[in-house]
Structure formats: C-alpha cells, structure tokens
Amino acid sequence: MVEEKDLLKKRFPEFERYGAKLERALDAATSGSVKEARFFPSGRTVITVVGRLGDEFIDPDRPYCSCSNFFFRVMSGKEDTCYHLLGHKIAAKTGKVDVTEFADEEYGAYLSAAVRDIFGVLRRSGG
Numbered sequence: 253m254v255e256e257k258d259l260l261k262k263r264f265p266e267f268e269r270y271g272a273k274l275e276r277a278l279d280a281a282t283s284g285s286v287k288e289a290r291f292f293p294s295g296r297t298v299i300t301v302v303g304r305l306g307d308e309f310i311d312p313d314r315p316y317c318s319c320s321n322f323f324f325r326v327m328s329g330k331e332d333t334c335y336h337l338l339g340h341k342i343a344a345k346t347g348k349v350d351v352t353e354f355a356d357e358e359y360g361a362y363l364s365a366a367v368r369d370i371f372g373v374l375r376r377s378g379g
C-alpha cells in the first residue's frame with residue numbers, strides 16, 4: 253500500500269501542503285474507507301468515510317463533514333478541509349469510492365443504522 257500512496261501523492265502535488273492530513277486522507281482513499289450508498293430510483297446518495305474515531309457523514313458539495321475537526325477548525329476558518337473530505341476528493345478522482353446500490357425503500361433503515369454508527373458513540377475530538 254505504501255507504493256500506492258506514493259503514486260497518489262505524486263498525482264496530487266497540490267495536496268502536499270496538507271501534510272499529516274494528506275497521509276490520513278490517502279489511507280482512507282486506498283483502504284476503501286470512502287463509501288457511497290446510492291439509492292434507486294431516486295438517485296440520492298449518502299457518503300460516509302470510515303475514520304479512526306468511527307464513521308463520518310460527508311457532503312462534498314456543500315462541503316460538510318460530521319467530524320469534530322470540521323466543526324471546530326474548518327467552520328471557524330482555521331483550516332480549509334478535514335481529512336475525510338480530502339480523502340473523498342482523492343477517492344473520487346481515482347475511482348476508489350466504494351459504491352453500494354440500494355433500493356429507495358431501504359433508505360430509512362440505512363440512514364438510521366448509519367446515524368447509530370456515527371452519532372451513537374461518544375464523540376471525541378480529532379480528525
């Protein structure tokens with residue numbers, strides 16, 4: 253996996269400035285931790301990133317991430333992204349997003365399970 257990360261680093265020199273955050277983002281992108289649930293026929297999607305402290309919801313279009321790093325540091329303007337969003341960006345550009353398709357009828361059950369995973373654990377700072 254080290255070689256793959258090095259190759260990706262060369263491919264995205266503009267992300268080099270993120271340092272340790274880029275390392276985590278590359279780990280997430282190369283380990284299949286960036287997951288997209290795609291619902292049909294509506295076409296709506298739910299994107300999660302499996303992180304060190306549990307799963308996080310992200311919305312790359314807004315952008316938004318449910319992690320505390322995003323809440324405390326990105327929303328306050330101290331940083332411009334968290335490693336989950338960066339990991340998704342890399343995964344999306346390299347075809348590494350783990351996509352699973354569901355029927356719309358499963359949306360409610362999927363969401364409540366995901367919310368349990370994400371918000372059911374005691375939140376700690378990090379990211």
Ligand SMILES: [Zn+2]
Nearest residue numbers: 317319334336
């Ligand atoms: Zn995040």
